[in-house]
Amino acid sequence: MEYFERFAIPHPSPAIYASMVAIGLTVIAIIVGLTYFKKWGYLWHEWLTTVDHKRIGIMYLISALLMLFRGGADAIMMRAQMAVPDNTLLDAQHYNEIFTTHGTVMIIFMAMPFIMAFMNYIVPLQIGARDVAFPRLNALSFWLFFMGAMLLNISFVIGGSPDAGWTNYFPLANNEFSQSVGTNYYLFALQISGLGTLITGINMIVTILKMRAPGMTLMKMPMFTWSSLVANVIIVFAFPVLTVALTMGTFDRLFATNFFTTSDGGMDMLWANFFWVWGHPEVYILILPAFGIYSEIISTFSGRNLYGYKSMVGSMVIISFLSFLVWTHHFFTMGQGALTNSIFSITTMAIAVPTGVKIFNWLFTLWKGKIVFTTPMLYSMLFIPTFTIGGVTGVMLGMSAADYQYHNTMFLVAHFHMVIIPGVVFAMLAGLHYYWPKMFGFMLNEKIGKWTAWIIAMSTLLAFMPMFFSGLDGQARRMYTYSASTGFGLWNMLSFIGAIGLTIGFILIVYNVIYSIRYSPRNVGSDPWDARTLEWATPSPVPYYNFAKVPHVISTEALWDAKYRQHDLFPEPYEKIHMPNNSGVPFILGCIFFAWGFSFVFGMWIPTILTTIGIFICMAHRSLEKDPGHYVPVEKVKATESKLRGSQL
């Protein structure tokens, strides 16, 4: 019996049993549904084996939205627990697990795939390419991310969730204080999905550097492509640090090494340093592509080219550089001396300068522009003031002396939510509405979209502004309850109401999608927003080969030139198009990685060895395989184009 006890949940509660039943029913429903509608073949041939960057982008998007609700459920449980003093809805252990998985899921498995979705979908289109540099690796990246996400998500029904915070500080995360296998799940889920992210980083850098359309020099790339390039450079430099840190943590937990222990020479601060050497650049991996999306949207709906293109690029490069020089501001109070604190305080506050440059560039783009208030534009407009509140409180936290007051309080929680939600989540929702017609060939409903944008923005303020005040009053974060005499009750109740508002907002997005699938007019054309960049030059939805002819570019706004300056975007004749073949190997390899991670979590060594061999067999298969891809003949391209474009061209 002892063998099976490891798989039991250490702290079961009715909520967890209900989730178990829900997961079981959902899986059965999916299997029955696929069988009943005979969709297994469709699923395998069109999605699971696809190497098309657009479909991979859509799969990232679906995963990100699912994880948004998973992390959101954690959030609403936390806010409900904190809403009134001395609440007993959750016990302390359950609360620990929930804030840990909320942070991990939202950063790693919601925000990251959300930006990956847009990077995958948009970047090849913006640079006039037919796919990414390594389509097969791209599919592998997605499946590694997905299996990592699933591995973390089964933790709360098999063996217990991680409970040491999303920062997983050792020695709290060590076996002694974190006794369930939860932290093992954390380590392997992040390791596997991190590997996928690193592969995407390499893939995207090569794609952007080598596969741009003729005429598109680096300084003629659209801003989202630039931001993706910078973010991917950060990925390549930051993620290996996480790999090493996670490996050391794994060794400490599974093989009783002494990297982060407090005896035998181990050094707990080493984890904190490694984690934040990755973790701080990570927030810029998220925010820079989000800035890129805002740049596209603000420029499109102001009817103007982006103000200060070169300073936009320069500020991003400076931010990417500074992002690696500030990690120590995450532990100003952990005893590193005044000089170190001062240096990191200055580098931290310096980031506000290039970020401010970007804010002013957006404002100057709006200035004298013909502003059209669509849903994406509304999100962008709500972003600027809300994000600025989050940004200036970041400068407050960056002052190391003052940080002794704020650190580890709700003030910090308020700060990073006020940065990440307007910065990343608003951008992703704006991008979702903006690129939806490109992805699916119809628009999301504008009226519901605008209502949603206002509800989400106002609820964000309501949910997180009170935390600034309760934090300054001394409410520590990560405590699971408080007494009425502290006076935190009102602030937390306001936050809870804000959290309900956010829930309503996110449910409205789902409603909008369903509503628009049913009622939105089809055939919106290739360019419904009167946009400026190359991705809008292809039909919507985009054919699998992206561009029938290779586009020729003369400025940052290729489509605008073609529409209003008589520039011939496609001067070349039709040619046959080379496309990669689909492959089931990335999906299978992803599944093996899932089994590998699961075996490791429970220290089941025979399955671990077998799955490791399986991973190498897949790699050997890839090495020996001959896969030259296939050609799409000219007649087929012409037929597809005339069918998709109709009378447009």
Next chain:
Amino acid sequence: MKIDQSLPLEYSTQQNQLNILGFWVFIGAEIMLFGTLFAGYFVLVDRTGNGPTGADIFEITPVLFETFILLTSSFTIGLGIHAMRKGYTKAMIGFYILTLVLGIVFIGFEVYEFMHYIHVGAGLQTSAFTAALLTTLGTHGAHVTFGVFWGMFIVYQLIQRGLTPETANKSFIFSLYWHFLDVVWIFIFSFIYLKGMV
């Protein structure tokens, strides 16, 4: 596939050029990986707990052998690429096999070295120092081991398929990998062993 005859075989198609650039970017990530391991090692090098220090356990003889063997293998794979550029497939295969044999001998020495460390009481669990040492060395050793298997598949393909743009590309990328491992070893030799022994 368009093949550009004016370029060396390994660069002759667009996919080949993408593969090579991609691998250089991957090496950038590998530099960060080993950089982090070195950083961890230097933080923990003096934190030996009750275990031995580097000066207690390092032995110059096997380390010198390892160094000479790995440097030689980097030279032989260079000769292999030179033969490839000249179109001498058989010579190239010979040099590649020689490289892999040297790699296996290197791994043999490293296994001996690890057994020695465990024998003298410097196992993975002894102290933070030994954990960092064995992890850093072990990561490099695992890379070499992986490289030996990878190289075998490439030699097999060279024998089966001869020198094509694809096999040339794979061979060239493998040589980049192998040289990179050598560079990492030079850092290990200088900053772990030599610095630890003085």
